[in-house]
Every structure is written in C-alpha cells, then in structure tokens.
Amino acid sequence: MRIAVDLDGVLANSMKTWLKIWYQRTGQLIEFEELTDWFFWRKLNIDEETFIGILNTAWARWIEIPPTEDNIGEKVRRLKILGNVDIVTARPRNTEKYAIRWLNYHRIPFDKYVWTQNSMAKVRLGYDVYIDDSPSMIEVLENTGKVLLLYAQPWNRNIQEKENVKMINNLDEAYSFLREKKSF
Numbered sequence: 001m002r003i004a005v006d007l008d009g010v011l012a013n014s015m016k017t018w019l020k021i022w023y024q025r026t027g028q029l030i031e032f033e034e035l036t037d038w039f040f041w042r043k044l045n046i047d048e049e050t051f052i053g054i055l056n057t058a059w060a061r062w063i064e065i066p067p068t069e070d071n072i073g074e075k076v077r078r079l080k081i082l083g084n085v086d087i088v089t090a091r092p093r094n095t096e097k098y099a100i101r102w103l104n105y106h107r108i109p110f111d112k113y114v115w116t117q118n119s120m121a122k123v124r125l126g127y128d129v130y131i132d133d134s135p136s137m138i139e140v141l142e143n144t145g146k147v148l149l150l151y152a153q154p155w156n157r158n159i160q161e162k163e164n165v166k167m168i169n170n171l172d173e174a175y176s177f178l179r180e181k182k183s184f
C-alpha cells in the first residue's frame with residue numbers, strides 16, 4: 001500500500017503559526033476554530049500571494065509550528081507498518097529545508113519527501129491512499145478508485161463522506177481504517 005501523507009494541516013498545524021504572525025502584524029486576533037473556510041483569507045482582503053507569504057514566514061519559524069497531535073512520529077511509524085509512507089506536499093519549494101527540519105525534529109519517519117505543484121499533481125503520482133486536509137482532493141480523486149482520508153480541520157468540517165472519502169479525526173483512525181482495508 002502506497003500512502004501519501006500531506007504535511008500542512010495533517011502533520012503540522014502551520015495555520016496556528018500563520019494566525020500568530022497575522023496577529024503580530026495586524027493586531028487582529030483570529031481563533032483557529034474560526035478558519036471554517038479553505039479560502040478564509042479572502043475575507044481578510046488579502047491576496048493569495050500575501051497568504052502564502054505569511055505561510056512561508058511561518059515555515060521559516062518552523063520550530064514554532066505545532067504538530068497536529070502528540071507523539072506524531074509514533075503515529076506515522078505505525079502507518080508505516082501498513083505500507084510505504086511518503087510526505088507529499090504542495091507547499092512553496094523555498095520552505096522545503098524548514099519542512100525537513102521540522103519532520104526530523106518531531107522524529108517523523110517517511111520513505112520519501114515528495115514536492116508537487118497542486119492537488120491534481122498529487123493524484124497523478126498514483127498513491128493508493130491520500131491523507132490530506134484539503135477539500136479540493138475530493139474532486140480530483142473522484143472515480144480514481146483511490147482512497148482519501150480527510151483529516152478533520154475547521155475548514156473541512158462540512159464535507160460529505162463518499163465511498164472513497166472518509167473523515168478521520170486523528171492518525172489512529174487512519175491506521176485502524178487502513179489496517180481493516182488491508183485485510184480484505
């Protein structure tokens with residue numbers, strides 16, 4: 001089983017650091033739970049470039065980015081029992097060195113670190129399972145026979161599960177689901 005694990009929003013809660021930087025720059029306090037829209041930043045009257053710029057700053061301050069779960073390295077190690085685990089991310093390439101440092105710091109094991117352009121490019125890589133927080137993955141994985149485990153975040157809470165789309169609240173649920181799938 002080839003498993004693609006997303007970085008931002010699945011392993012690293014980089015949006016928490018994004019909000020911290022936003023507060024430091026603007027004085028505007030936004031709670032993480034308020035991020036109920038993937039494109040929430042449009043409501044702040046900023047463009048995508050600014051949004052990504054702050055995300056890059058967050059990654060330059062990688063030590064401040066919290067993992068989504070305690071013992072995250074252990075949880076990924078458990079997934080590796082079931083198959084190949086690659087970190088597949090579509091983040092700006094210049095933050096790659098910070099991402100690798102972050103992964104090592106949190107002792108997260110993986111087979112490969114794979115950089116892609118976007119969701120569509122992730123799908124073209126042909127993994128069996130995608131663990132991702134982006135709602136855009138639902139559409140691009142439609143009729144591919146691939147499984148999407150959508151990692152629950154405030155910005156994807158209203159998603160409808162489908163035959164190949166399942167919501168998970170944590171990586172333990174991913175492990176249980178995939179272990180069962182594998183035994184079929």
Ligand SMILES: [Mg+2]
Binds near residue numbers: 010133
């Ligand atoms: Mg993500």
